[in-house]
Amino acid sequence: MSLSDTVKKYPFRAVCILTAAVAGAGAYVVSDRVVQARELLAQKTVDGERLETNVRDAGQLPEQLEALTSAVAKIQAKLIRAGQLANNLQYFYRLETESGVELLDVRPTGSVKGPYQGVGFNVSVKADYLTLLGYLRRLENGPHFCRILSTGIAAPSPDRAGPLTLSLSLELLGQP
Amino acid sequence: MLSRLKKSSPEDSELELASWHPDFRNTARLPDTKAVRTSFLVNGIVLLIAAVAVTGFAFKVYELQDINTQVAHWQTQIDRDKAPSERAIALYKKFQTEAAHVADVNTFLKSRPVVSDVLLHLGKTLPDYVAIDRFDLGATNLNVRGTVRGAPDQASGRASSYLQQLKADPYFATLFSDISLLNLNRNTQAGGLILELSFKLKEAKKP
Numbered sequence: 001m002s003l004s005d006t007v008k009k010y011p012f013r014a015v016c017i018l019t020a021a022v023a024g025a026g027a028y029v030v031s032d033r034v035v036q037a038r039e040l041l042a043q044k045t046v047d048g049e050r051l052e053t054n055v056r057d058a059g060q061l062p063e064q065l066e067a068l069t070s071a072v073a074k075i076q077a078k079l080i081r082a083g084q085l086a087n088n089l090q091y092f093y094r095l096e097t098e099s100g101v102e103l104l105d106v107r108p109t110g111s112v113k114g115p116y117q118g119v120g121f122n123v124s125v126k127a128d129y130l131t132l133l134g135y136l137r138r139l140e141n142g143p144h145f146c147r148i149l150s151t152g153i154a155a156p157s158p159d160r161a162g163p164l165t166l167s168l169s170l171e172l173l174g175q176p
Numbered sequence: 177m178l179s180r181l182k183k184s185s186p187e188d189s190e191l192e193l194a195s196w197h198p199d200f201r202n203t204a205r206l207p208d209t210k211a212v213r214t215s216f217l218v219n220g221i222v223l224l225i226a227a228v229a230v231t232g233f234a235f236k237v238y239e240l241q242d243i244n245t246q247v248a249h250w251q252t253q254i255d256r257d258k259a260p261s262e263r264a265i266a267l268y269k270k271f272q273t274e275a276a277h278v279a280d281v282n283t284f285l286k287s288r289p290v291v292s293d294v295l296l297h298l299g300k301t302l303p304d305y306v307a308i309d310r311f312d313l314g315a316t317n318l319n320v321r322g323t324v325r326g327a328p329d330q331a332s333g334r335a336s337s338y339l340q341q342l343k344a345d346p347y348f349a350t351l352f353s354d355i356s357l358l359n360l361n362r363n364t365q366a367g368g369l370i371l372e373l374s375f376k377l378k379e380a381k382k383p
Contacts, residue, residue, distance in 0.1 A: 012219055012222075012223075013218065013219060013222045016219075016222040016223050016225065016226040017222060017225075017226070019226040019229065019230060020222075020225045020226040020228075020229040020230075021229075023226070023229035023230045023232065023233040024229045024232070024233070026233045026236075026237075027229065027232045027233040027236045030233065030236040030237055030239075030240055031236055033240055034236060034239055034240050034243065037240055037243040037244060037247065038243060040243075040247055041243050041246050041247050041250070044246075044247050044250035044251060044254065045246075045250055047250070047254055048250040048253045048254050048257070050261075051253070051254055051257035051258060051261040052253065052257055054257070054260075054261040054264045054265060055257050055260045055261050055264060057264070058260075058261075058263075058264030058267060058268065061264060061267050061268060061271065062267065064271065065267055065270060065271045065274070068271060068274045068275060068278070069274055071274075071278065072274045072277050072278065075277060075278065075281055116277060116280040116281065116284070118284065133292060133295060133296065136291055136292035136295065137292045139292075140290055140291065140292050145281060145284060145285060147284060147285060147287060147288040148288060148291045148313070149288065149315070150312075150313055150314050150315065151291050151311065151312065151313040152310075152311070152312045152313075153295075153310065153311040153312075154309070154310050154311075155309045155310070160307065160309070171284075173281060173284050
C-alpha cells in the first residue's frame with residue numbers, strides 16, 4: 001500500500017500526524033528563538049537595572065557635587081603657589097607680626113611638581129613658651145593647610161631663663 | 177462422564193477446527209465488533225500526539241511573545257534612562273575628581289600629629305615635679321628631655337610613675353604606639369635626674 005493510498009484510507013490520522021510534525025518542527029524552531037530571546041532579555045535586564053540604579057542613585061548628586069565643588073573651591077583658596085616665593089614668605093612675616101615671635105630664619109625647601117603637594121619651609125623663631133604655642137596654633141589652624149614634619153624646642157639655658165627657640169620643618173599644601 | 181476424562185488427541189482438535197461448511201465471510205469488510213474499536217484507539221492516540229505537539233508549539237510561541245514583550249519593556253526603559261544615566265555618570269566622575277582633592281587634603285593633614293595639640297596636652301598632664309627642657313619631633317619619634325626634681329631615689333620613682341602615666345594616657349595612645357624611657361641620669365648642675373623619653377609615632381610616614 002502506497003503512502004497516498006494510506007493517506008486516502010486514513011485521512012484523519014494523516015492530518016493529525018502532519019499537524020504534529022509541523023507543530024513539533026515549529027516548536028523546535030521557536031525554542032531556539034526563545035533561548036536567544038532569553039539571553040537578550042537577560043542582557044537588557046542587566047542594562048536596564050544598571051541605568052535605573054544610576055538614575056536613582058544620582059538623585060541628590062547635583063546638590064552633593066555642588067557642595068563638594070564649593071568645598072574644593074575653599075580648599076583651592078587655601079593652597080599656596082610654590083612659585084610665588086615673595087607671597088609665601090610674606091605669610092611667615094605676617095604671622096611673626098601677629099603672634100609676637102621673633103622670626104630668626106625662614107627658607108623654602110624643595111619644589112612642587114603637581115597640585116595638592118606640600119611646599120616645604122624651614123622656619124626658626126624665638127619667643128617665650130606661650131607665644132610659641134600661639135604661633136604654632138596660628139600656623140596649624142591658619143589660612144593655609146600646614147603639617148609639621150619635624151620640630152625642635154629647646155630651653156636656652158639650664159635654668160630655663162629667657163626665650164625658647166623653635167625650629168620647624170613644615171609643609172604648606174600648595175600647587176606649582 | 178468418561179468421555180470428559182478422555183484425553184483429546186491431535187486428530188480430535190483438527191476435527192474441531194475444520195468448519196463443517198465453507199466460510200464465505202470477508203473479514204476485512206466486516207464491522208469491528210470489539211467494545212472499543214482499534215481505529216478509534218489509533219485515531220485517539222494520533223489526535224493526542226497532535227494535540228500535545230500543537231499545545232507545545234503554542235506554549236513556545238506564547239513564551240517567545242512574552243519574552244519579547246519584556247525585552248520591549250526593558251528597551252523602552254533603557255531608552256528613557258540612557259540620557260539621564262550618562263549625565264549621572266559624567267557628574268559622578270566629576271564628583272570623584274573633586275572628592276580626590278578632599279582626600280588629598282585629608283591625607284596631608286592626617287599624616288602628621290598636630291604639634292600644638294601634643295604640646296598643650298603634654299603641658300596639661302605634666303606633673304609639678306617634671307620640667308621639659310627639649311621637645312624634638314622627628315619622622316618616626318618624638319623625643320622629650322626633661323628634669324625630674326628630687327633626690328635620685330625619689331626622682332627615679334617619680335620618673336617611673338610619670339612614664340606609667342604617659343603610657344596610660346588615652347590621647348597619647350591614639351598618637352603613639354610605644355612610649356619608652358631612654359635615659360635617666362643625674363643632673364649635676366641643677367640637681368634631680370635628667371629624663372629622656374621616646375614616643376614612637378603610630379603609622380610613622382616619611383614626609
